[in-house]
Amino acid sequence: MVLRGILLLLGLSLAGCDGSPPPDATQDTGRDTGRVSVSERMAAQPDPGFKRADRPREFDFPADHGAHPEYATEWWYFTGNLATQDGRPFGYQLTLFRVGLAAGMPAGDAPLRSTQMYMGHLAITDIREQRHHSQERFSRAAAGLAGARTVPLRVWLGSWAISGQATGPFPLRLRADAEDIEIDLTLQPGDKPRVLQGDAGWSQKSAAPGNASYYYSHTRLPTSGRLRVGDAWYQVSGNSWLDREWSSSALGPDQAGWDWFALHLQDGRDLMFYRMRGKQGEAQSFSQGVLVDQHGETLKLDLDNTRLSPNQHWQSDASGVRYPVGWRLQVPGKGIDLQIDARVADQEMNHSVRYWEGAVAVSGSHRGVGYLEMSGYQ
Helix, strand or coil: CCCHHHHHHHHHHCCCCCCCCCCCCCCCCCCCCCEEEEECCCCCCCCCCCCCCCCCCCCCHHHCCCCCCHHHHHEEEEEEEEECCCCCCEEEEEEEEEECCCCCCCCCCCCCCCCHHHEEEEEEEEEECCEEEEEEEEEECCCCCEEEEECCCCEEEEEEEEEEEECEEEEEEEECCHHHHHEEEEECCCCCCCECCCCCEEEECCCCCCCEEEEEEEEEEEEEEEEEEEEEEEEEEEEEEEEEEEEECCCCCEEEEEEEEEEEEEECCCCEEEECCCCCCCCCCCCCEEECCHHHHHHEECCCEEEEEEEEEEEECCCCCCCEEEEEEEEHHCCEEEEECCCCCCEECCCEEEEEEEEEEEEEECEEEEEEEECCCC
C-alpha cells in the first residue's frame, strides 16, 4: 500500500544521517523490545529539501521503474500466493525500501558516506505448517552495497535483488536469501496493463498538501520458480502483485494507520482497497482502491461504493497487539460480497518497524487469494 514507505521513514528516523543503520532488530530480545510501531513515529517529517507529491504528474517509463532520490521514501513491493504442483500453498513478501535520510549529496568524500539507505523485508508463509518466517536487512547506498539502476532494471540490497531486462522490466527475477528462507522467482508481465492508482497515479492520503504518493501497480503477474523453508526447496507457481510508490509524506495528526487489501479473484478480476483509519478507528474519506476486470478495465473504489468491516481478531504473543484478521468487503454495485481470512493468524512483521502483512483466503460471492497489510494497531 502507498504508505508502506512511511514505515521505513518512521522506523529509520532512529538512524544517523551518515547512513548508519539502527541496532539489529531481528534478534530476539524479549517481548517487543527495540521495536517501533508505526503510530509511535507517524508524526515524523522528512527533510524539507525533498520534493513532495503535491500534484499529478506524467509518468515516464522506463525511468519510473528506477529510483527517485529527490523524494524521501520509495519502495518496490511484491507479494504472492504460490503453490507446488501437488497443491502445497505458500505466501511470500519481498519489499525493498529506499529512504533518503537527508536531501542532496553527502559532504566529504568518504566512500561509505551516503544520504540514502535501503531496507528489505523478506517473508514466507508456510500455510500447511501454519508458520510465518521473516527477515529484515539494512544497508547504506554506498560502495555498491545497495542501490538502484534503471536500464536494465536492478534494485539490490546485498544479495537481495530485483532484476529486469535491457528491453524492459519483464520478466522480473526476484532473489533473496536468509538463514531459514529463500526465494528465486521469475515474474512474467501477464495480460493486464499497468494500473495508475488514485488520480492518474497521484494518491492523496490526508488533507495536508503533499501527504500523497505517486503510485502504480501490476496487479497479476504469473510467477514461477522456487523457494526454500529451512533446508527444503519447493518448485512453485502462482501469481504476484507489484506495487511501486514514492513520496515524501507522513500521516496527518488525526490518522492512526491503514488496512490494505490486494486480492486475486478466481474469475480473473483483481481488487485493491485501502482504508485510512482515524484515531477512533473510523474510515476516512481518503480510503480508496480499484477493481480491475479480466481485460484490464478499471473501476475506482471509495467509501461510496465499497464497504469494509472486520469480523475476527487475533492477538500477538510477541507484541501484545490485537489485529483484525477476518474481514467482510462488499462492492454491492458489482455483486461482490467477500469474506477475507488470514491463511495464518500470526503473520506479524515484528522487526525494527512493526506491522501485520500476510496471505489471505477469499470466500463468499467469489473465491480467491491475496495479501493484507495492517498498521497502527495497539
